[in-house]
Structures are given as structure tokens and as C-alpha cells.
Amino acid sequence: MSNATDGQSAARPARLVIMGPQGAGKGTQAARLAEQLAIPAISTGDIFRANIKGGTELGRLAQEYTAKGDLVPDSVTNAMVRDRLAQDDAAQGFILDGYPRNAAQVVELDTILTDLGVALDGVVELTADRDELLARLAKRAEIEGREDDTEEAIARRLDIYAEQTAPLTSAYDERGLLVRVDGIGDVDEITGRIVTALTALVG
Numbered sequence: 001m002s003n004a005t006d007g008q009s010a011a012r013p014a015r016l017v018i019m020g021p022q023g024a025g026k027g028t029q030a031a032r033l034a035e036q037l038a039i040p041a042i043s044t045g046d047i048f049r050a051n052i053k054g055g056t057e058l059g060r061l062a063q064e065y066t067a068k069g070d071l072v073p074d075s076v077t078n079a080m081v082r083d084r085l086a087q088d089d090a091a092q093g094f095i096l097d098g099y100p101r102n103a104a105q106v107v108e109l110d111t112i113l114t115d116l117g118v119a120l121d122g123v124v125e126l127t128a129d130r131d132e133l134l135a136r137l138a139k140r141a142e143i144e145g146r147e148d149d150t151e152e153a154i155a156r157r158l159d160i161y162a163e164q165t166a167p168l169t170s171a172y173d174e175r176g177l178l179v180r181v182d183g184i185g186d187v188d189e190i191t192g193r194i195v196t197a198l199t200a201l202v203g
Contacts, residue, residue: 014039014093015118016198017100017109019169020126021161022154023133023140024183025190029126030097032191039093044101047080048072058083078108085112093121101165106172121202123172124194126183133158177201 014037020026027043034041051059058080065072081099084090100106113119128136134154141149172178179197183190 014095014198014202015113015121016094017096017120017123017172018126019123019165020183021128021133021166022157023137024126024128025187026097026126028187029124029183029191029194030095032187033194034095036191036195037093037095039095040089041095041097042081042084042090043096044077044081044098047084051080074102074104074108078105078112081109082112082115085116100168103168103171106168120172120177122179122198123169123177124198125169125178125180126190127180128183130158132184 016033018026018030018033027041030041030043048059048062052063053059058076062072062076062080065076077099081096085094096109100109109120134151137149137154138151140146141154169178169180179194179201181190181193181197
């Protein structure tokens, strides 16, 4: 896997998923990898906001759920991801952040990619000690004034990740697609660890 720091396209397509608990730095690392590889970092949050802002049918549907405080169902999320991955800028690769989140979405992503005639190259799991994550998230909540980010709420979100998303990494590990990378340390060092791990995985 070649770096593309000069804005040129990566030497080969890179279709990646990045996973990890809240506070592990997924968004930061996804953005850095996207810049290096000249491919888009695609988060479900960005997809939702783009559809809602654009007034698309899917956006309006999603807003109906969020306005009531309900979770957007998988069917809507899946359709948004399918639409986004079919766009021209994702033809040479992408980094998915925040999707898939459950086993059903893993199956749906397989279907989407099969329909596009492509496959995943790798899945990055950023790992971090739970106590480190709790401290990191508590500090962020204090800095950003997130009063609803209580210690209990933060701990619950980490529990949900462990229950629902972490098992997905086992499935990708069985396929030989998973690399686990320590998400604690200097941001540049973490990016280097990811690139090294992916290079060893996909060449």
C-alpha cells in the first residue's frame, strides 16, 4: 500500500473499515489515512448530515426518526451507505468509519460491495485500555462542556460497543482482514502503526 501524500491516487484501491470504541481516535485516524491514500473518509454521521442537508428522500426519512428521538433503522442507514459508496470519488477506495455496527450491517456491506464488483481490503481496529478511554472521554466532555457525558453515560457507550460492535472484529479476523492497532500514543505514531499494519496485510 503506497502513501499518496502528494495528492496523487493511491497505487491501488484501498477499501477499508476502521473500528474502535468511542475515544479511540477513529475519526482523526480515518481523516489522516484518507489524505495519505487520496480516498474519502466516509462516516455515517457525515452521510446522515449530507442527506438531511440535501433534502434527499433518505434524509427526510432519517430526520423523521431522529426528530422523535428514535434510532434510524438499518434499512435507511444501509441505503445511505450504498448510495455513498456508489459515488465517483469512492471508486478508487474509501475508509468507512461507523459502519458496519452490527452483524446485519456486515452482511449488507458484503452485498453492497459485491454489487459494486469490489471487496474490502482490510479492517482496522483501534484498541485502547478502558480506563484510558474513560479518562480521555471525561476530559473531552469537560473541555467541550458536554454535561450529558457523565461517567455513567460514557461507560454505557463503551459497554454497547463491546456488546454490539467488538464481536464484528472477530468475524473479519476469521476472514484474514483484521489488523489491531494500539490507539494510545502520539497521533503520528498511531498513523504510522496503521500504515505499517495495513502494508503487511495487503501489500
